[in-house]
Amino acid sequence: MDDSQKTNLNQIFYRFDEINFLLIFSILFFAFLFLVIVQRLLPKVAEKVPGRFRHYILPLIPIVRLFVLLIAAFSVVSLIVKPSFQNFVAIFGAAGLAIGFAFKDYVSSLIAGVVAIYEQPYRPGDWVRIEDVYGEVKSLGLRSLQILTPDDTMVSIPHAKIWDTGIHNANTGKRTHLCVADFYLHPEHDAKIVRQKLLDVAFTSAYLEVDHPVTVVVAEKPWGTHYRLKAYPIENRDEFQFISDLTVRGKRALSEIGVKPALIPVVAQR
C-alpha cells in the first residue's frame, strides 16, 4: 500500500487506536439483546393480551427490529468511519457493491424484507398462501418469513418471493377470514330446504363470528349439486376447527332431512 492510498484510508477511517472497540461491542451486544427480547417477548405478550389487541402488537415486531438494526449499524459505522457525506457514500457504496455481487439473492431478500415491512403484503398473525405453502405468519426475519402450516410444520420463505410470486393473504391484518365448507350432494333434493339448513348449521356454530355475512353458494354439476357454505370464524386460528364443525354438523343435518351425498366420486373441482 503506497502513501497516497494510506492517506485516503486515513481520510475515511479513524485510526485503529482512535476506535472505541468497547463501545462498538456494547452497541452490538445491546442491539442483539434488544432484538432477542423483542423477538421473544412481544409474541408472548400478544398471546396474553385480549385477542382484539393481538393483531396490533404482532406487526410491530419487524418494524421495531428494523429500526434497532438501522440505529445499531449507523452507530457502529460512525465510530469507525469519519462522519462526512463523502465517506458514508464511499463506504456504503463499496460495501453494497461487494456484498451485492457475493450475496445477490441474500441482499435481494433483505431489501424485499424492508419493502415487505412497508407494503405489508403479510404481517405476523396473517394467514397467507405463498406458492404451495399455506399457514399463519409467525414471524418476519430480515431475510425470510416463517409460516406455521396447519400440519404444525414451520416453513421459512425468503422475502424475495414478493418480487415475482403472488401473495394470497386471507385476512390482511384482520382477526377473521372467510372459511368455506363444501358439500357434494345427490341432485334429487329441495335446494331451498338444504340451503336454509346449511345457513342454520353456520348460524348455530359456536365458532361463528355472527357480524359477518353467512352465505351459501349453490352450483349444479354433472354429478350432483355442489354447496359452498361460506362464513367467518371468531378467530383466524379456528379455521380448520370451524370448517370441521360445519362439515360434521352439516352432514348430520342433511342426513336428518333425507338428503344423500353425491354418489360419483368428485375429482377436485370447484
Added chain:
Amino acid sequence: MGDQTIPIFVFVTPDKFTRPVEPKAEAARSGLKALWKRLQRSQPASESIDIQAELHSVSQQLLDWVAPFPEWEETKDALNTTLGAWLEDERTEQNIQILIGPPGSGTGQALSGWAEEQRWAVINPPTPEEILAGGGEWFDGLQKNKKTTVALPALEGCYLRHQNGLNLIRKLLPHMKDSGGRWLVGCNSWAWSYLSRAVGINSLFPVPLVLQALDGLLLPRWFHSLVKSSEKCCLVFRQSDNGDSIFSVKGGHKKTDQEIHSEEKTGDVPEIHEAPDFMKKIAARGRGIPLVCWAIWRNSLQIAGEKAIDMDALKAAAGDKGITIWVRPLDKIELPEVPPDITRCESFILHVLLLHASLPDNMIRLLLPFPPDEIARGMNHLELHGLIKLEEGARRVSLSGYPAIRQHLYNEGYLVDEF
C-alpha cells in the same frame, strides 16, 4: 339521594339506556391490574378455592337479613307505569311488548310475578329436548290457549344454538304476531343479540324496552329498601377503610313486605344528595345491573370486629346506635375473575351459558364442539374460579363473575349483548 320521587326502576328504550361508568382513574387502574394479571403466570387452582371460601366467610344469616334476595316489587311498579298506556289503549296495533334484560336484571322474574298478579296466562318455555324435536306438543298447547293476554317471561328458553334449535322460534314469532292477543315477552339480552342476527327478531317486533341501569344514587336507595329491619335495631353501613357512612336504617318494628314497599314509595328513606363514592364504584363494576350489584354488595359486607377495621373508621362509628355493618372497599373485595389460563372450550362454555341463560350439562355437551371430557374439565375449572354454578340442575354464570366474563368475551371477539 337526590329526588326521592324518582322511581328506582324505570324501563327505557335501548337508545336511552345509560350505563354507569367508572371514574377514569379507577378504570385505568383496574385495566392495568387486569393486564398485569394476564401477563403473569397462571395462578394455582388452590388459590382460587381460598378466595371462594373467603367470599362466603360472612354469616349467611346476616346477609339474608341486611341484603336479602329482592322480591321485585319496585320493578313490577315500573312495569305498571311503563305498560299503563299500552294496556289501556284497546285500539293499538302493537300487540306485543318485548322486555329485554341482561343476566341479573330481574326482568323475567318481575314480568312473571306481574303477569300472575294481573291474571295473565304465563307460558313457561319448553324443555331443551322439546325444542330439538321442533316443540310440537308445546306449540300446539300454545295455539290452543284461548287467553287474550299472554306473558312469556323467558324467550331465551325457546331456542337452542343447534342446527335443529331454531325451528321452534321461527314458528313461535309469527304466531305471537298473528295470534291477536296481547303478548308481554321477556328476553335475555344475550339471546336477543343472537336472535337478532340469526332470525332477525329485532326487525319483526317493535322497539323493546330495557330496565335502566342503577347508578350510585339509586343503588343505596334500593339496598335500603331490601333491608329486613328487626325490632329495636338500627343499622349503619360504613366503609371499613375510612368510616364514611353509606346509609343507615332506622330501628323500630319488623317491617312487612308491604311496609318496605310503601316506605320506598313515600320516600321514607334517608336523604343522600350525593352518591357515595363506594356506590358509584359498585354501580360501575356491576354495570348497573341490579342483581350483579347486589352480589357485589353482599360480598362487601362484614361484621364489626371480624376483620381489621381502620382506627379512624372505628372512631367515626363510636356514636352509632345499633349495629355497624362494615363495608369493605371495592379493591379489597375478591370477585371471581377469568383465569389467565382459560381455554377456548371454557370460553365457549361461558358464551353458550349466557346465550341461553342456563343449560343442563347434557345440553352443554350437545351444543359445543368439544369432547365430553374436555367440557367436564372446563366446567370444573370455571366452577372452581366461581364463574359458573349449578342451580336446579342447570349451569349458569355467577352474578358476581358476570362483569369479568362479559369483558373477557368482548375482548376475545365473541358476540356480546348491548348492555
